[in-house]
Amino acid sequence: KNQVEQSPQSLIILEGKNCTLQCNYTVSPFSNLRWYKQDTGRGPVSLTIMTFSENTKSNGRYTATLDADTKQSSLHITASQLSDSASYICVVGDNAGGTSYGKLTFGQGTILTVHP
Amino acid sequence: NAGVTQTPKFRILKIGQSMTLQCAQDMNHNYMYWYRQDPGMGLKLIYYSVGAGITDKGEVPNGYNVSRSTTEDFPLRLELAAPSQTSVYFCATVDRGTYEQYFGPGTRLTVT
Numbered sequence: 629k630n631q632v633e634q635s636p637q638s639l640i641i642l643e644g645k646n647c648t649l650q651c652n653y654t655v656s657p658f659s660n661l662r663w664y665k666q667d668t669g670r671g672p673v674s675l676t677i678m679t680f681s682e683n684t685k686s687n688g689r690y691t692a693t694l695d696a697d698t699k700q701s702s703l704h705i706t707a708s709q710l711s712d713s714a715s716y717i718c719v720v721g722d723n724a725g726g727t728s729y730g731k732l733t734f735g736q737g738t739i740l741t742v743h744p
Numbered sequence: 745n746a747g748v749t750q751t752p753k754f755r756i757l758k759i760g761q762s763m764t765l766q767c768a769q770d771m772n773h774n775y776m777y778w779y780r781q782d783p784g785m786g787l788k789l790i791y792y793s794v795g796a797g798i799t800d801k802g803e804v805p806n807g808y809n810v811s812r813s814t815t816e817d818f819p820l821r822l823e824l825a826a827p828s829q830t831s832v833y834f835c836a837t838v839d840r841g842t843y844e845q846y847f848g849p850g851t852r853l854t855v856t
Binding site for chain 1: 748779784785786787788789834836842843844845846847848849850
């Protein structure tokens, strides 16, 4: 069964500090890995998407890394801001039978709280 | 360009009632999805569609039905609502060119 596990479950940091969120997955065959940000009461918003051949991708202060050999990914947030307070979700797509668009497995999310 | 819209935003149903959650998109994306999100859990795929007239079951389809008569609309039907269907429902699309996924704002449903 495809699974995506994220750690930590929650994290509190001070404004201006950096942090790293972790994602381990057992999804096969692997197609792509995404990181989403979900503000309270809103739908998720895509931050980065990486395919098998990519091992790092940045979007402003967000940098995602992917190690397809160990099936691990991380999301690094630099110089955190209050607006970074949200749930960060790791999502992995498989490519089973060419249905990559239909088979996304979601992690449970890491809740990040940034305090002033 | 409204993106993905969902109605209603909130709804309370009694056990056994039925309702339809509406989802519409104006991005001309063929791929559309319905997810449910329970507190502290990851999103679970209910149904998805790869184009008008084509739908398929996801991970948790029991108690739900969908139709896709047009590219723009992808309604989700709940028949005989049960407390276990209390959740937040998200509709989403995928752009086949960029792999990007776009979510609607969600519908918060309570069944009592």
